[in-house]
Amino acid sequence: MADQNTPDIVYTKVDEAPELASASLLPIIQSFASAAGITVGTKDISLAGRIISTFPEVLTDAQKQSDDLAWLGEWVKKPEANVIKLPNISASEPQLVAAVKELQAQGYALPDYPYAPETDEEKAVRAKYDGIKGSAVNPVLREGNSDRRAAAAVKKFAQNNPHRMGEWTAESKTRVAAMSGGDFFSNEVSATLPKAATAKIVLETADGETVLKSGVAYPEGTVVDATFMSAKALDAFLADEIEKTKAEGTLFSLHMKATMMKVSDPIIFGHAVKAWLAPVFDKFGDKMAELGVNPNGGLGALLERVKDEPEILAAIEEVRAARPPMYMVNSDKGITNLHVPSDVIIDASMPALIRAGGKGWGPDGKEADTNCVIPDNSYAPVYDAAIEFFKANGKLNPATAGTVQNIGLMAQKAEEYGSHPTTFEIAKAGTVKMILDDGTVLHAHEVEAGDIWRSASARKAPIEDWVNLAIDRQKATGYRAIFWLDADRAHDAQLIEYVKPILEARGVADKFEIMAPREATIASLETITAGNNTIAITGNVLRDYLTDLFPILELATSAKMLSIVKLMNGGGLFETGAGGSAPKHVQQLMEENHLRWDSLGEFCALGESFKFFADQTGNEKARVLGDAVDTATQGILDHDRSPSRKVGEPDNRDSHYWFARYWAEALAAQDADADLAAHFVPVAEAMADGEAAIVSELAAAQGSAADLGGYYHGDAEKTAAVMRPSATLNAVFG
Numbered sequence: 001m002a003d004q005n006t007p008d009i010v011y012t013k014v015d016e017a018p019e020l021a022s023a024s025l026l027p028i029i030q031s032f033a034s035a036a037g038i039t040v041g042t043k044d045i046s047l048a049g050r051i052i053s054t055f056p057e058v059l060t061d062a063q064k065q066s067d068d069l070a071w072l073g074e075w076v077k078k079p080e081a082n083v084i085k086l087p088n089i090s091a092s093e094p095q096l097v098a099a100v101k102e103l104q105a106q107g108y109a110l111p112d113y114p115y116a117p118e119t120d121e122e123k124a125v126r127a128k129y130d131g132i133k134g135s136a137v138n139p140v141l142r143e144g145n146s147d148r149r150a151a152a153a154v155k156k157f158a159q160n161n162p163h164r165m166g167e168w169t170a171e172s173k174t175r176v177a178a179m180s181g182g183d184f185f186s187n188e189v190s191a192t193l194p195k196a197a198t199a200k201i202v203l204e205t206a207d208g209e210t211v212l213k214s215g216v217a218y219p220e221g222t223v224v225d226a227t228f229m230s231a232k233a234l235d236a237f238l239a240d241e242i243e244k245t246k247a248e249g250t251l252f253s254l255h256m257k258a259t260m261m262k263v264s265d266p267i268i269f270g271h272a273v274k275a276w277l278a279p280v281f282d283k284f285g286d287k288m289a290e291l292g293v294n295p296n297g298g299l300g301a302l303l304e305r306v307k308d309e310p311e312i313l314a315a316i317e318e319v320r321a322a323r324p325p326m327y328m329v330n331s332d333k334g335i336t337n338l339h340v341p342s343d344v345i346i347d348a349s350m351p352a353l354i355r356a357g358g359k360g361w362g363p364d365g366k367e368a369d370t371n372c373v374i375p376d377n378s379y380a381p382v383y384d385a386a387i388e389f390f391k392a393n394g395k396l397n398p399a400t401a402g403t404v405q406n407i408g409l410m411a412q413k414a415e416e417y418g419s420h421p422t423t424f425e426i427a428k429a430g431t432v433k434m435i436l437d438d439g440t441v442l443h444a445h446e447v448e449a450g451d452i453w454r455s456a457s458a459r460k461a462p463i464e465d466w467v468n469l470a471i472d473r474q475k476a477t478g479y480r481a482i483f484w485l486d487a488d489r490a491h492d493a494q495l496i497e498y499v500k501p502i503l504e505a506r507g508v509a510d511k512f513e514i515m516a517p518r519e520a521t522i523a524s525l526e527t528i529t530a531g532n533n534t535i536a537i538t539g540n541v542l543r544d545y546l547t548d549l550f551p552i553l554e555l556a557t558s559a560k561m562l563s564i565v566k567l568m569n570g571g572g573l574f575e576t577g578a579g580g581s582a583p584k585h586v587q588q589l590m591e592e593n594h595l596r597w598d599s600l601g602e603f604c605a606l607g608e609s610f611k612f613f614a615d616q617t618g619n620e621k622a623r624v625l626g627d628a629v630d631t632a633t634q635g636i637l638d639h640d641r642s643p644s645r646k647v648g649e650p651d652n653r654d655s656h657y658w659f660a661r662y663w664a665e666a667l668a669a670q671d672a673d674a675d676l677a678a679h680f681v682p683v684a685e686a687m688a689d690g691e692a693a694i695v696s697e698l699a700a701a702q703g704s705a706a707d708l709g710g711y712y713h714g715d716a717e718k719t720a721a722v723m724r725p726s727a728t729l730n731a732v733f734g
Contacts, residue, residue, distance in 0.1 A: 007041030081571025134262025166357025174358030182233025205430035221460025231450035253327030408543025
């Protein structure tokens with residue numbers, strides 16, 4: 001057992017729906033674990049927690065809290081690390097600002113977010129806040145590569161109970177639009193460093209040299225990329241696609257990853273807002289700048305800034321009437337695709353649209369074919385290929401479809417998600433150079449003002465670990481295995497130079513294929529349509545995209561995926577599936593006291609975590625707990641105990657009761673550990689005997705508004721009262 005400050009298993013404190021679910025589920029987990037002498041504690045990686053820990057100098061002693069993310073960043077490098085990591089907010093600027101305002105209203109003397117910092121103090125505050133935005137958590141915790149797949153029980157259930165799929169027809173006008181040049185894909189250059197080096201990134205202009213970043217250290221064997229997106233090419237592309245969308249009679253939609261790609265994608269999003277309202281910016285741009293309009297923040301923030309300017313509002317309405325209809329986040333509330341940069345996230349939005357037969361929701365509240373605008377062409381071909389495949393072949397049949405597993409390169413901030421500190425919006429025309437400490441110019445690009453330049457990297461050890469993990473997974477399954485690498489893309493060509501020798505050295509080159517993403521998408525869809533299985537071996541971004549795309553097609557959700565990160569120093573990180581933190585679920589809870597978040601991902605991760613703990617420590621009681629979790633999870637599926645979407649029907653809290661009951665019953669019935677069986681017999685009996693009271697108490701809680709004491713930083717007691725409303729069930733676990 002670990003010391004009192006370091007639990008045996010860390011269960012992360014996060015945000016929104018998963019955190020609400022934790023208020024109900026975690027006490028159950030802790031009670032069961034304690035019977036095996038295992039401690040399950042929490043570390044706070046929520047958005048509010050990260051904000052609070054970043055500004056201790058302005059807080060009272062009672063308000064201060066430790067930097068749990070930094071602590072976890074060190075712990076995941078230790079062999080004993082065991083973390084169950086729930087989805088957390090990768091905050092966009094509007095989300096960050098909203099969280100700060102909520103904390104300020106609760107008495108936290110935090111500084112305002114400086115939109116346009118001028119003083120050194122404001123710049124320092126802005127730098128601190130910007131360190132919290134976007135994917136601030138995952139690169140710190142992911143000290144290993146990713147193994148994501150549908151748990152056997154989940155896949156079996158999906159095949160026996162196929163979800164609804166939208167109909168595809170060859171006449172569908174839905175398509176993907178991507179830039180044919182001037183984007184990150186076309187401008188990419190890449191090199192593998194023969195020795196360790198430190199680089200600086202400079203912008204050389206007619207006025208001299210500006211250092212954009214210095215002291216960027218790379219170990220020997222690192223693959224280092226550089227690329228840029230032309231602002232002029234982007235603007236021309238967006239204007240053209242708006243006109244094409246109108247001519248085609250489809251919805252206009254933009255699909256980005258502004259939460260993760262926190263420097264580049266918000267800028268691209270802002271270009272789309274300006275392109276959509278181009279006549280308004282042409283006429284009122286100076287006035288809107290005075291009002292503090294920042295198009296990167298989205299149309300919603302812009303409208304708030306100009307709400308008292310009738311002339312500008314009239315011009316916006318005139319443009320809206322002339323534009324094609326827009327893909328909507330919430331047509332009832334008038335929330336468009338361009339309202340908030342974090343509302344439409346490509347890895348969730350595109351699979352949902354494809355599952356729906358290529359249909360998106362329009363401003364009239366009806367479904368329609370859609371122009372899916374994905375400016376950068378690096379991974380747009382994946383979605384384009386999928387759409388064209390289903391147009392030709394019709395919808396996927398979940399009852400007979402095979403599965404696509406994923407082995408993803410992501411350790412040590414591999415690839416694009418680690419590029420935030422080396423992404424820049426170029427201020428003046430000139431040349432961006434990456435210069436090594438020996439004077440070698442590694443990469444150089446001619447750029448213009450407004451262009452977006454970025455560099456990313458992947459280290460040798462994570463790449464080798466990724467290839468070997470893929471080999472192990474293929475050996476364990478015998479499935480078709482494809483490296484999704486494009487020999488004609490600069491970065492991928494460097495990775496292929498790693499992949500092939502390792503495959504050959506281990507004598508398995510004949511077991512693997514290497515395909516560009518478009519071809520790999522088609523091959524994978526052909527494979528699963530035939531009822532067979534395949535492993536997609538991908539880089540970091542594709543890992544993220546594909547572990548939503550295929551699960552949503554196969555299972556209707558990505559939240560039920562088994563996601564295991566084998567940490568490179570021996571520990572284990574068990575993620576509760578991709579699926580976001582479900583803000584709509586929180587809104588429903590606050591309005592109706594019904595939480596439809598499905599904790600199946602947490603159940604799957606929990607079982608793996610216990611079994612990993614048994615392997616690491618020799619605590620066989622942990623293995624018994626883990627095996628019983630699998631039995632309980634199967635029970636949830638077999639008896640249809642997952643949450644309903646509608647108020648008045650069983651929700652997340654009901655599913656936790658049934659999970660706890662099935663878990664206790666499995667432990668009481670097993671014969672591998674007599675002490676655990678004896679311990680859980682009365683627990684199982686208490687829950688069975690109390691069924692009528694528990695179900696009644698849970699049902700009675702629904703229907704009225706719920707007070708959580710805050711959205712980003714709720715009150716623990718109020719949240720517990722909402723999420724644990726059954727006195728009968730609470731008495732079982734204390």
